[in-house]
Every structure is written in C-alpha cells, then in structure tokens.
Amino acid sequence: MNVAILGNQARAMVNFWSVFIARLQADGHTVVCIIPPGDAEGDAALTSMGVRVRHYPLDRKGLNPVRDVATFAALYRIFRQERPDRLFCFTIKPVIYGATAAALARVPGRVAMITGLGYMFEADTPVKRLLNRVAVLMYRAALACVHTVFFQNEEDRAVFTAKGIVPAGTEVAMSRGTGVALDHFAPAETVTAPVTFLLVGRLIEAKGLYEYAEAARMLKARHPEARFRVLGPPEQGLGSVPMETINQWHREGVIEYMGQTRDVRPFLREASVVVLPSWREGTPCSVMEGMSMARAAIVTDAPGCREVVEDGVNGFMVPLRSPEALAAAMERFIEDPSLVQRMGRAGRDLAEREFDAEKVAAHIMRVMRLDAAPRAGGNPQ
Incomplete structure (x- = not known):
C-alpha cells in the first residue's frame, strides 16, 4: 500500500518516525512523507531512507487564517496527486487540516495521533481559553474525518472524551508515543562527576x-x-x-x-x-x-x-x-x-x-490494518 505520513517538521520525521517508516517499507509498503520545506538536510535524510518527500506550506504556530487555508488547499492537492491508501498524521495542524483535506480527497484510510495537547489546552489566560474553544471545535471537525485516533497517554484521551471531541464512530487506540530505537540510543558510560x-x-x-x-x-x-x-x-x-x-x-x-x-x-x-x-x-x-x-x-x-x-x-x-x-x-x-x-x-x-520503537511501530501498523483492505463503516469519507 501507499502510506502518506504527514508531519510538521522534517527533523521530527527523521528523529522520531524512522523506525516506523523502515517497518512499513520492510513489509512492502511505499511511503511518502509530507512536510514543510526549508530543511534540506532533513529532506536528504528522508530521501536516503527510500521515501519520497512532498512539501506543503505550514505556519506551525501562527494564527493567520489565510495561511491555514493555503495549507489545507496544498494538502488537498497533494492527496489528490498521491492517492495514498493510508494517511498517518500527527501534531495539531497536520491533524486538523490533513484529516479534513484527506477526507475531501477520499483517502480510504485516515489515522491521526494526538502527540500532546500543547499551548491551546493550557487555558490559564483569556487568550488561551479562547484558543482552546477554537481548537476544540477544529479538532472535533477533524476527528470526524478519521477512522482511528491514537493517544499517547490516558489524560489526553480523557480530555478529548470529556469535551466530546472524538465522535462515537471513531476507533480510539493507545500508543507509547513513537517509542525509542534501543540500538541507536545504546547505553552509555555513567557520568557522576561533575553531576x-x-x-x-x-x-x-x-x-x-x-x-x-x-x-x-x-x-x-x-x-x-x-x-x-x-x-x-x-x-x-x-x-x-x-x-x-x-x-x-x-x-x-x-x-x-x-x-x-x-x-x-x-x-x-x-x-x-x-x-x-x-x-x-x-x-x-x-x-x-x-x-x-x-x-x-x-x-x-x-x-x-x-x-x-x-x-x-x-x-x-x-x-x-x-x-x-x-x-x-x-x-x-x-x-x-x-x-x-x-x-x-x-x-x-x-x-x-x-518503549521499544520496533514494538510501537508494529502495534500502530496492526491497529491501522495495513495488511488488509480499508475497513468499511466508521465515519463518512
């Protein structure tokens, strides 16, 4: 199958999702990574892994609606061109705009991961409370467009449940984050002086x-x-x-x-x-x-x-x-x-x-049912 992975940084894609990407490829899937431009070294690292890289415009922390419309439109065009069988997206804007654009482009299998609630869910100032209300509405619309949503901890899942963000027909799964590549991050000699x-x-x-x-x-x-x-x-x-x-x-x-x-x-x-x-x-x-x-x-x-x-x-x-x-x-x-x-x-x-990344990747792939046809039912495409 053709799997699209949508994120907000090339560096994060390389650092945190390399094991998942390699596992997909080892099982015979093709991978396209969709990321913002501007990181040639990150692009080169992904290309060297044998994946194709597509760019889209993203203002990661900005609140300019014109730029966000451009993000949505670019993602819709990419999905129409790439025709992925599965979309896996993570972090707030890729989830919100990627899931909705993929639904409009009729990507058959759509999966989101909530990697943390971040700034807009702190709600400790009037501005943050306003942003929180906006984020809840946008997340609710986006998760109505996915088949499965992963959470990395139970507290985040409880917040989304309490706020009614996850629709009744959406499958919910848990993941130990991205896991960690145990061989890459091998034990090192202990440093005790100076602490x-x-x-x-x-x-x-x-x-x-x-x-x-x-x-x-x-x-x-x-x-x-x-x-x-x-x-x-x-x-x-x-x-x-x-x-x-x-x-x-x-x-x-x-x-x-x-x-x-x-x-x-x-x-x-x-x-x-x-x-x-x-x-x-x-x-x-x-x-x-x-x-x-x-x-x-x-x-x-x-x-x-x-x-x-x-x-x-x-x-x-x-x-x-x-x-x-x-x-x-x-x-x-x-x-x-x-x-x-x-x-x-x-x-x-x-x-x-x-936290073995190999086990985490295998779990995510099982939940996504990448070895089977896109499942029927769930939310409308």
Missing part, C-alpha cells in the same frame, strides 16, 4: 525552562560544580522563551545553552540526569531517549511525563511549576551520585520493556 543535568526540548515556557533556570540558580549557590544544560531549537510566537532570556541565563552561568542538534546522543553521553519539568506532554521522546541510554530522569507529575518515570525507580517526579521541588530532586543526585547509575540502569530496563 550534569540536561533539559532537551524546544525553547518554550511549557517545557518548564523558567522553573529549571530558577532551580539551577538555587543549586549553583550550594553546588557550584554541578552543571545545568539546555539543548533545543529556539521558538517564536506565543509561549516561547526569548533567546535574550536564554543568553542572559548563559552569561550569568546559571545554565549552559548548548544550541540545537540533529543528534542528541553526544549530549546525552555527557549528561548524568535528563530533566523535563514540562507542564504537559504526549509521551516525551527526550526522556525516553535518555532512559534508553541509561540516564536517570526527573520529570513533573504531569500528563505524559507520568508515562516514563516510575518515581524512585528510574528517577523522580516533582510537583508542577515548583522550582523548589525540582531543585530538591536534582540535589539528591548531587549529594548521592550512586543514584545516577542505579536509576540509569532501571531506566534502560524500562525502555526495553515498554
């Missing part, structure tokens, strides 16, 4: 960057040898952390900003503990990758984050938006470095049991 913390993520406030910086500031006064690093691409628009703020923290010696990369493994090798004080996730890839490389973790007791850490086993969970609690958890590793190795080993064990 080095690493936050990997986009530079947005919802990743807990302000809490992380404040916790690092507290600990630097007591443990000047400890290192607090941030790795991730800058963002613009609503909810972003300005680069001038990141650079100021760096100049003050509070954190070390490591820039951005296509390969996080060298940075994970140099880390003792991965930290993600996020407000909400789908299933955090950065933590899964760290676990696979035998790194302990600290996360918030938040949706998605709870999926990857067993408190006291492979890391610690801390209350949401509490720099004090985050600092206390990090200090435990500084004062007892033996925790770094013990919890790191437990993280690798958990990754092998629960």
